Amino acid sequence: MLSNDRAPGDLDVDDLFSIRGKCALVTGGGSGIGWMIANGYARAGARVYIASRKRAELDARIAELGEAGDCRAIEADLSSEAGCNALGDELERREPKLHILVNNAGANWGAPFAEYPESAWDRVLDVNVKAVFALTRRLTPMLERAACDDDPARVVNVGSVDGINVPALQTWAYGASKAAVHHLTRMLARELAARRITVNAVAPGPFQSRMMRSTLERLGDRVAELVPLGRIGRPDDMAGVAIFLASRAGAFVDAALIPVDGGITGTR
């Protein structure tokens, strides 16, 4: 198909950015950036599943959302392929198809070069990279069932500015894992485009979260000063780009890496 038959005068902007009625899964959706995205999706009218290890945290988020949206929890440990498949199995028991998968769950570990432990490499790469591949593969049939030419199913991977720039801290496995996520995004995009599934990555700069708590407490305003726009990211910043990528407005964006970083990576 060379073009679609919509004339510019037919443009319905609300519909273009709508994700109402779509089904989404956000891994690590009970905290930080995952919840910024899940909360945004639920308030925009999607049915959202959040999955991670801590059931109590997931339930607390859902209680917080209350009647403002439809959000459900699935307990999952994504550090192994078996854990990813178990999450896929549980989701498939509950839903016939999946429109949006957000691979957000992540782990970090910092230690000096001379002391960096092997266990940190395993822990970080298992969740940050292996799970992105394993869960996307497990859920591909469900994504395919939701996909069509006009409105593909979407995979959104959460990378990091630390996968683009050399990280300021001694987070050896983390920086390498996030560069891997960016590259894996493009590889998956090539594999899945023919099935009408797009795969994109966002690369956040600093956002308030559990992972960032101690850094932000220790370095405070200095973190914001390193951002050209002079502040850290807000929940709306992350929800906005995630909704765009999941809506029909983002239907022709594929294999892209979108920094959401106030200009950090683009200006150096």
Ligand SMILES: NC(=O)c1ccc[n+]([C@@H]2O[C@H](COP(=O)([O-])OP(=O)(O)OC[C@H]3O[C@@H](n4cnc5c(N)ncnc54)[C@H](OP(=O)(O)O)[C@@H]3O)[C@@H](O)[C@H]2O)c1
């Ligand atoms: N905050 C930032 O400034 C920033 C910047 C760039 C990129 N990121 C990326 O954003 C994503 C979210 O991180 P965050 O900053 O929001 O930190 P966070 O609040 O610590 O979130 C990490 C999430 O991942 C989940 N998770 C970790 N290990 C898991 C496992 N084995 N199985 C299932 N879920 C697991 C955690 O839930 P449980 O512990 O309950 O399992 C938690 O919900 C990560 O990929 C991170 O690399 C964050």
